[in-house]
Amino acid sequence: MEAADDADLRRIVVAIDGPSGSGKSSAARGVARRLGLRYLDTGAMYRAVTWWALHAGVAVDDADTLAARCGEPVIEVDTDPTAPRVTVDGIDVSRPIRSREVTNAVSLVSAVPAVRQRLIARQRELIGDGGIVVEGRDIGTVVAPQAHVKVFLTADEDVRARRRAAEGLAGMRVEVDLTRREMARRDRLDSKQMMKASDAVVLDTTDLDLDQVIDEICALANERVGACGQR
Numbered sequence: 001m002e003a004a005d006d007a008d009l010r011r012i013v014v015a016i017d018g019p020s021g022s023g024k025s026s027a028a029r030g031v032a033r034r035l036g037l038r039y040l041d042t043g044a045m046y047r048a049v050t051w052w053a054l055h056a057g058v059a060v061d062d063a064d065t066l067a068a069r070c071g072e073p074v075i076e077v078d079t080d081p082t083a084p085r086v087t088v089d090g091i092d093v094s095r096p097i098r099s100r101e102v103t104n105a106v107s108l109v110s111a112v113p114a115v116r117q118r119l120i121a122r123q124r125e126l127i128g129d130g131g132i133v134v135e136g137r138d139i140g141t142v143v144a145p146q147a148h149v150k151v152f153l154t155a156d157e158d159v160r161a162r163r164r165a166a167e168g169l170a171g172m173r174v175e176v177d178l179t180r181r182e183m184a185r186r187d188r189l190d191s192k193q194m195m196k197a198s199d200a201v202v203l204d205t206t207d208l209d210l211d212q213v214i215d216e217i218c219a220l221a222n223e224r225v226g227a228c229g230q231r
Ligand SMILES: Nc1ncnc2c1ncn2[C@@H]1O[C@H](COP(=O)(O)OP(=O)(O)OP(=O)(O)O)[C@@H](O)[C@H]1O
Pocket: 018, 019, 020, 021, 022, 023, 024, 025, 026, 027, 043, 163, 164, 167, 205, 208, 209, 210, 211, 213
């Protein structure tokens, strides 16, 4: 990317949304690193509440109790793209929140309106005056509709499952068919929260490698960076 004005870059908000396994985290981190921006993984925050519920003995299908108690855990997020970290009550949960147990429960927790309200407020605080790449499901529509760059990442379901299975969940190799079924289930449950903004650029990553995706998003940021002072 050509050198953009530093002051404008410090205000930019790049929103990346899309289904599970479409490459949001990898792309968002890569863009943030390349442009010297902060990085916020909002899914990690929903995962952190889910991890807390599982450990606090709160049933993840008990929406009323989740709504009443979701303010209890203190969730801290480090927005450094070289070392993103999430803690719950001071415990580093960056790895355990990727476990299969959390992954299969998180959609129930993230569907609870009180949980969303609380985390969205925190996400907006973290976005602050910008200089950040934020990824999730509702960033361009709900969390930061003012974002200067909005990207909706997609990829063929089979390709997403293969990429995810190759990576494994928290270090365990898992088979592609099972991964595909679990991802499809999660996308179905998340469909109410996942929204493509009408002004988002749709980027299908099926045939793109990660560097190409990062290049495309950085090019969009470069085009829009001049508008950062105007919003
Ligand atoms: N363009 C790409 N080409 C090849 N592999 C990719 C690409 N983008 C991401 N990956 C790989 O696909 C896997 C899933 O990517 P990533 O975790 O970034 O997706 P995600 O959309 O954030 O998923 P989730 O919503 O489930 O957290 C990772 O192993 C990542 O390295």
